[in-house]
Amino acid sequence: MRTTRQRQVILEELRKVTSHPTADEVYEMVRKRLPHISLGTVYRNLELLSAAGEIQTLGLAGTQKRFDGNPANHYHARCLKCGRVIDLDLPVKALNGLEDAVAETSGFKVVGHRLKFLGLCPRCQKEEQKQDR
Amino acid sequence: MRTTRQRQVILEELRKVTSHPTADEVYEMVRKRLPHISLGTVYRNLELLSAAGEIQTLGLAGTQKRFDGNPANHYHARCLKCGRVIDLDLPVKALNGLEDAVAETSGFKVVGHRLKFLGLCPRCQKEEQKQDR
DNA sequence: ACAATAATAGTAATGATTACTATAAAGAAT
DNA sequence: ATTCTTTATAGTAATCATTACTATTATTGT
The missing domain is CATH 3.30.1490.190 (Ferric-uptake regulator, C-terminal dimerisarion domain)
Incomplete structure (x- = not known):
């Protein structure tokens, strides 16, 4: 897994909060720093980071998944x-x-x-x- | 909540198994007894039965929800x-x-x-x- | 049996997520 | 540092689970 600016910022922003944002909420957070990032990039990286154990994916309820920057x-x-x-x-x-x-x-x-x-x-x-x- | 044939059969079929089927799997199970039932009816009743505490909705992972006929x-x-x-x-x-x-x-x-x-x-x-x- | 109302079948619409593709960036090799 | 190989990205299109809609049907209380 390469270290891209997009991936870094997604992880940083997710680690800043304790609000368990949805993918599109992460997208909005990240867009303030990287206005040209695409939603697909956010989804792909959230999945990769989760598979790598850097974050947690919460398959809680509702229709959207939520993400947790705390992997512990x-x-x-x-x-x-x-x-x-x-x-x-x-x-x-x-x-x-x-x-x-x-x-x-x-x-x-x-x-x-x-x-x-x-x-x-x-x-x-x-x-x-x-x-x- | 009225007692309809569709609702009865959905609940019965779900209680029969321990496999935690998805909505479309429930649909296939029920269709053997009620060939004309619609998928929307299955979804609606699974939600109602879950809200009534008759079954459990498992927001586990993957894209589809799973349902459990055991409310305990x-x-x-x-x-x-x-x-x-x-x-x-x-x-x-x-x-x-x-x-x-x-x-x-x-x-x-x-x-x-x-x-x-x-x-x-x-x-x-x-x-x-x-x-x- | 009748009236009131909730539920259904069938279909269309929604919305989160994934797939696709040409371009760009990262890391390795030179 | 430059080139090369490969992975990642942006932008867009497609997918697929779920929900909404509507005319018709079924249930239940009177």
Whole structure:
């Protein structure tokens, strides 16, 4: 994988934020620095960077994928209403033990795991209350 | 939500299998019993059944969503190579305690969680070995 | 049985993602 | 540093899963 300006900037911008942007949101972020970059380049690099373990692809919900500049294992909470995804600060250790158990019982060669919590974010909880009145 | 023949059959067929089919796979399954059903009906009902808690929608990976006829909380393993998803028989209890912790630290009103393991299924492990020779 | 209304089949439209191709840039070899 | 080989890019077209639309049909409460 060669080091191109486009790839560098995509990775830099993604590492700057914790907002788990979609591909077109990354495109907008990057376009401020590289106005001529094409959307296809963004998609291709997000895929390559993900395959290389530099970022994470979140196959969460909705129609669009989201991308996470933090490749380390960490967990997420997704709001069922607005789709927003936030990072959680939970110890990963507890789950690592389970990987071995899964490998044994399933025959899978386990390379990692993903854990997410679903619910309503604080903002959307307030919206719900308004509607109840 | 009315009880229509189409909705019944979709739910029945989905409950029969543990293969986590995609929408078009469900369509093919159901079409054997209801040859005139339309794909749009399948999509709409999968969404409604999921919203009603009768089935689960798995926003795993790849381009297509997968559906699980088992609405109870249970965990999955997905093969990174062939995309196959299998059910795991793991105790859910260990994770339930974490939901409260997440709610406290994040402010989310947590309603559930999803845990999946990633790796290579037994079949694809064999394929890898063939290629190594 | 009738009326009100939700659901369906069939089709068209949408929208995220991928594929294609000529040109440009990166890294290796000279 | 210059040339060469190959990968990556921009711009555009194509794909494909999903959603929206509409006239007709089926369900359910009265």
